[in-house]
Amino acid sequence: MSTVHTDIVTPAGKVYEGDVHMVCVRSKSGELGILPHHMPIVAPLEIALVRLKHEDEKIVDYVAVHGGFIQVGRENITILSEAAEPKSSIDVERAKKANAEAKSQLNTLHATSEGYAEALLKLKRSELRLSTAAIDDTIPEA
Amino acid sequence: MPSMRDIKEKIASTKQMRKITKAMQMVAAAKLNRAQATAQDYSAYADKLREVVASIASTASKGSNSKHPMLATRPVKKTAYLVITENRGLAGAYDSTVLKYTQNLIREKHQSQDEYLIIVTGKVGLNYFEKRGYPVAFSKTDISDDFSFDDVLAFAKQTITLFDTKQIDELHLIYNHFVNAISQTLVDKQLLPLKDLESKPTEKVNYAYEPDEDEVLESLLPLYAEGQIYGALLDAKAAEQAARMTAMRSASDNASDIIDHLSLSYNRARQAAITQEITEIVGGAAALE
Numbered sequence: 035m036s037t038v039h040t041d042i043v044t045p046a047g048k049v050y051e052g053d054v055h056m057v058c059v060r061s062k063s064g065e066l067g068i069l070p071h072h073m074p075i076v077a078p079l080e081i082a083l084v085r086l087k088h089e090d091e092k093i094v095d096y097v098a099v100h101g102g103f104i105q106v107g108r109e110n111i112t113i114l115s116e117a118a119e120p121k122s123s124i125d126v127e128r129a130k131k132a133n134a135e136a137k138s139q140l141n142t143l144h145a146t147s148e149g150y151a152e153a154l155l156k157l158k159r160s161e162l163r164l165s166t167a168a169i170d171d172t173i174p175e176a
Numbered sequence: 177m178p179s180m181r182d183i184k185e186k187i188a189s190t191k192q193m194r195k196i197t198k199a200m201q202m203v204a205a206a207k208l209n210r211a212q213a214t215a216q217d218y219s220a221y222a223d224k225l226r227e228v229v230a231s232i233a234s235t236a237s238k239g240s241n242s243k244h245p246m247l248a249t250r251p252v253k254k255t256a257y258l259v260i261t262e263n264r265g266l267a268g269a270y271d272s273t274v275l276k277y278t279q280n281l282i283r284e285k286h287q288s289q290d291e292y293l294i295i296v297t298g299k300v301g302l303n304y305f306e307k308r309g310y311p312v313a314f315s316k317t318d319i320s321d322d323f324s325f326d327d328v329l330a331f332a333k334q335t336i337t338l339f340d341t342k343q344i345d346e347l348h349l350i351y352n353h354f355v356n357a358i359s360q361t362l363v364d365k366q367l368l369p370l371k372d373l374e375s376k377p378t379e380k381v382n383y384a385y386e387p388d389e390d391e392v393l394e395s396l397l398p399l400y401a402e403g404q405i406y407g408a409l410l411d412a413k414a415a416e417q418a419a420r421m422t423a424m425r426s427a428s429d430n431a432s433d434i435i436d437h438l439s440l441s442y443n444r445a446r447q448a449a450i451t452q453e454i455t456e457i458v459g460g461a462a463a464l465e
Contacts, residue, residue, distance in 0.1 A: 043220055043221045043224055044325070046217060046218075047217030047220065062391065062395070074382060074383045075385070075386055076383045076384075076385050076386070076392055077392065078391065078394075078395035103228075103395060103399075105224070114221065114225055114399070116399065116402070117326070
């Protein structure tokens with residue numbers, strides 16, 4: 035099985051780097067699963083989980099990517115985003131707090147009022163963080 | 177001629193001052209290191225982003241039916257200047273270069289206040305423009321020394337919204353660019369509408385766009401513009417620390433010079449006093465004989 039070099043880059047630096055066999059992202063137009071030697075493509079991403087499958091199918095890395103886009107080149111894949119966190123570095127407490135804050139904001143705001151869109155985004159982000167952190171990625175004993 | 181005691185006091189106080197400027201120099205040097213490291217992290221992101229934007233923009237401009245508003249120049253009715261200064265001063269000519277340049281630029285290019293507005297970061301700049309009655313649209317004065325992308329994202333978005341909603345037709349960034357630890361140069365760069373995006377003739381990859389070019393540009397260009405503002409702020413921050421470091425170093429050097437000078441006068445005064453004392457004793461002894 036072949037692999038492709040994948041980077042996830044944010045303004046704060048590289049958050050992920052590795053050779054993987056498959057990259058699963060959710061783009062604005064739908065789910066994409068990208069294998070090595072994919073044709074060059076650029077697609078904007080949703081605030082969603084990115085799964086990076088290693089050559090050994092059992093090992094999967096999970097990264098919460100908050101928007102941005104994926105760029106598939108001939109020899110590498112780059113995901114550029116304003117914020118991204120691998121599962122291991124998610125601050126669950128903070129995400130819970132943000133989640134509660136966003137919910138209370140949404141309760142008081144009307145859909146047309148200012149700040150509604152931001153609160154909605156905040157909710158989405160915190161939900162993504164929480165769900166990513168909750169993934170069970172222990173490898174089952176054979 | 178000042179007395180020995182006066183000089184001694186002056187030496188002591190100058191020494192205190194030198195201690196402070198030396199400490200500030202060291203702090204600035206440490207912060208400069210950190211700012212440079214952050215800037216390096218960011219440049220990986222910026223380079224990638226630029227590469228993609230350039231490759232799309234070059235294909236998009238050929239098929240000119242898909243013109244994103246951020247790429248299209250429109251008649252300029254109002255120009256915005258984003259001026260980056262800092263909060264504390266004590267950084268030599270760091271702020272005044274930027275502020276003087278902006279003032280001259282505005283005087284040359286604009287007749288009335290309706291033609292431009294100013295967006296400013298840093299207290300020094302804000303005070304300067306408000307005092308002189310310039311139209312300041314909004315400002316940000318709470319940028320810490322190690323700010324993150326999230327800290328300035330709202331500010332960058334606010335700035336870009338002005339352009340999106342056609343309140344301004346051009347956006348310029350004016351700030352000090354970090355060249356190296358001892359020199360900074362002034363940069364005046366047009367951010368919006370985006371131009372000079374043509375990539376260097378490296379290997380051309382023909383990307384497919386999912387779902388289409390317009391859609392990709394729609395989410396890509398704001399990201400790029402925000403990134404550029406963040407990059408400029410980082411660059412300016414590194415330049416600020418470098419400027420402060422240099423300013424504090426020369427302040428410490430000057431303090432050392434003053435101390436040398438004062439020590440010399442102190443010793444002279446001391447010798448004069450001794451000589452006088454001896455003369456008095458000898459005179460007294462001679463009178464007794």
